[in-house]
Amino acid sequence: xxxxxxxxxxxxRSWYVIDAAGKPLGRVAAQAAVLxxxxxxxxxxxxxxxxxxxxxxxxxxAVLTGNKLTQKKWQxxxxxxxxxxxxxxxxxxxxxPTKAMELAxxxxxxxxxxxxxxxLRLRLFEGAEHNHQAQKPQMLEx
Numbered sequence: 001x002x003x004x005x006x007x008x009x010x011x012x013r014s015w016y017v018i019d020a021a022g023k024p025l026g027r028v029a030a031q032a033a034v035l036x037x038x039x040x041x042x043x044x045x046x047x048x049x050x051x052x053x054x055x056x057x058x059x060x061x062a063v064l065t066g067n068k069l070t071q072k073k074w075q076x077x078x079x080x081x082x083x084x085x086x087x088x089x090x091x092x093x094x095x096x097p098t099k100a101m102e103l104a105x106x107x108x109x110x111x112x113x114x115x116x117x118x119x120l121r122l123r124l125f126e127g128a129e130h131n132h133q134a135q136k137p138q139m140l141e142x
Contacts (some may be wrong), residue, residue: 003044004043005049006045008049011049016138017140018056022061031106036051036052037114049118051121055130059098059126062093062097069088069090070088070090072088074087074103098126
């Protein structure tokens with residue numbers, strides 16, 4: 001019995017909506033990463049981009065468990081000596097909740113061209129409204 005390997009032309013992409021309201025940020029990000037990568041499909045091939053489009057709504061209502069809200073920090077460097085910037089997650093969730101969700105999903109994707117292509121299929125919205133109704137996305141239940 002031989003292993004099935006999908007070709008790029010055989011991949012069919014679906015659209016999914018994930019509601020993050022009241023759910024832990026990491027759980028939603030993990031679910032989105034699986035869909036973006038295509039690991040839920042029976043035709044999954046590691047070297048072929050066979051993932052789907054994912055819309056995450058209500059990013060501002062996602063929760064961080066434990067003390068992560070005050071202890072977890074987002075660090076970035078400007079490129080100048082000594083310019084390491086830190087932002088606590090309570091500030092980040094209050095000002096840019098979509099950025100917090102994007103960072104979580106990005107960390108769960110491979111660090112190569114497949115991961116970068118998958119991140120382009122991620123759409124994030126702070127509220128419950130999104131502008132992709134024309135694609136007829138399926139609501140993903142937990």
